[in-house]
Amino acid sequence: MAIRHGIDMNKAEALHRAEASDFLRRHLRSQALSKQAERHLLFGVPMHWMADWPTPCGLFIEQAQGVALRDVDGGEYVDFCLGDTGAMFGHAPALVVDAITRESARGLTAMLPGEDALWVAEELARRFGLPVWQFALSASDANRFAIRWARAVTGRDQILVFNGCYHGTVDDVFVDLKDGVAKPRASLQGQVYALTEHTRVVEFNDLAALEAALADGRVACVLAEPAMTNIGMVLPQPGFWAAAQDVIRRHGSLLLLDETHTISSGPAGYSGEYGLEPDLLVVGKPLAGGLAAAAYGFSEDLARRAHRAKLDAPAGHSGIGTTLSANRLACAAMRANLAEVMTAANYRVMQERAAQFAEGMRALLSRLGLPWCVTQLGARCEFQFRFSPPLNGGEAAAAQDEELERFIHLYLLNRGCLITPFHNMLLFAPALAESDVAHLLGSFESWLERVRG
Structure with a gap:
């Protein structure tokens, strides 16, 4: 048997x-x-x-x-x-469906802002405590864009993730620990450059490993879910995030939290429920009631640095954003969902x-x-x-x-x-x-x- x-x-x-x-x-x-x-x-x-x-x-x-x-x-x-x-x-929450139906007759996308975007940004700032926001079509895009901003403002090339993490389809995050050695995830299709040149990986809840990985001052940001959700749920140990945030800031790195799944914790996500203070924060697929939309927020200091980095760069495409990002339909759905459903x-x-x-x-x-x-x-x-x-x-x-x-x-x-x-x-x-x-x-x-x- x-x-x-x-x-x-x-x-x-x-x-x-x-x-x-x-x-x-x-x-x-x-x-x-x-x-x-x-x-x-x-x-x-x-x-x-x-x-x-x-x-x-x-x-x-x-x-x-x-x-x-x-x-x-x-x-x-x-x-x-x-x-x-x-x-x-x-x-299909009824109020979100109503908003989508109403807005679809007024134009789906124009690459120009509408008032719904302002309301959504103000509500996200209220909930998450980060004052400045940008929109994307998915958490994958939002994480990708946030990593670019982190590298741009810090001038550093590395990011750090936790073993077994999931942050959508961002190339940089598909690195696992195998017998203590960082290696590209075996299931990744079509990868042609060495991800480990720019990505470091340590185990979640391991403060000593986090400290060692950040010590040389090359890591632009630590990208993490506040609790791991996609390798099987792994919760932070008591005191882990308080100590980890101190380690990250002491080494001049940024903390980028992906709340796409941990938004299950409450209306302000895990970070709001437990008092975390990220520099960047991503919310993805549940934000618009099932319609493709995501948002990412900046701390006040980081927003100033990002603004300066863009102004100082040569003219041209930043590699951040798509023409459908922040479209009218998505903004209407986010507003209805935040106001009436994510209560x-x-x-x-x-x-x-x-x-x-x-x-x-x-x-x-x-x-x-x-x-x-x-x-x-x-x-x-x-x-x-x-x-x-x-x-x-x-x-x-x-x-x-x-x-x-x-x-x-x-x-x-x-x-x-x-x-x-x-x-x-x-x-x-x-x-x-x-x-x-x-x-x-x-x-x-x-x-x-x-x-x-």
Whole structure:
């Protein structure tokens, strides 16, 4: 009998085969669309990550509203993935849809400012404490642009990231620690220059390693999520960020925080909830209610330095910004979302539902004697295949088991519960009912009862 993480893998594999057959039996239209898609879409999907779901063919969605999804075969799901944070507050919030509908008739983009942009910048300044902002189409773009500003104002060429980090598709961040040595991420496609020439990487929560990496004064900025979310959740240890901020400033580097996922912590993100003071801050995909938009903010001192750097540079393209950045439609959606959806009241409901899941899952794992842990970050939860929460990306990566994740995810999906396909992350939107969380926990319990060793 093959036991892994407390699970009988022979039982789990047999159950997974049955679940895959059941999925195909109930998804004839998705099967037909998958075959059609193979003709003109690489990997049979419009963006290759969409092939990462654990389904034996593509799952094609017809409609998403709140936390309810319906596929083209009529299957219905409660969505705990929410576009991997892109729809963190639920799909198609009514007031955001109204703003998009109204603004789309007045012009989508003009490369000229409208009043909504001013309102959004003022609101972001109020929430995050950074007085000056710029907009982008995605967190990937915003991180890329923020890195350029950091290098421009400091005159330094290096950046530092934490092992296992995720900051979108910014080239510079795809560097991992392998046996203590920084190496380009093996999965990165088409990379032709050595990323380690300009990027350093240390483990999260390791103050000594951070100090050593910054000591020579070449690092322009430390780019980090306040808590790691994409290698499996890793929370900062008590006192880590207070000490880390001191180390970063003492060596003349900037702190660039990516709050795209950790905005689950509260209306002002993790930094607002816990009093962090970044020089630059990025918020991405949930900012406009699911529409492509992002923003990045500057401290007052850094804004002055950035302004001077641009004025002192030769005329021409800065390498920062795109013509669709800050388009009218995105600004209208951000305004509606910030004003009416990303509210303290909605966050309270979201965090209550997340706590309901986290507490229920911990009780279930304890009762069944399984060596797993559950981590909560506001409205975001993750379960991991290790007894205690990981301290860094290396520990989190070692706890991952992609085969076991696929088994779990398909079983839950077949029972109407959709969780993020890449690892074991769940989000809890305002429209979730307590009964939705109870159904998820019950479905999970039924799987565990059938496969535990």
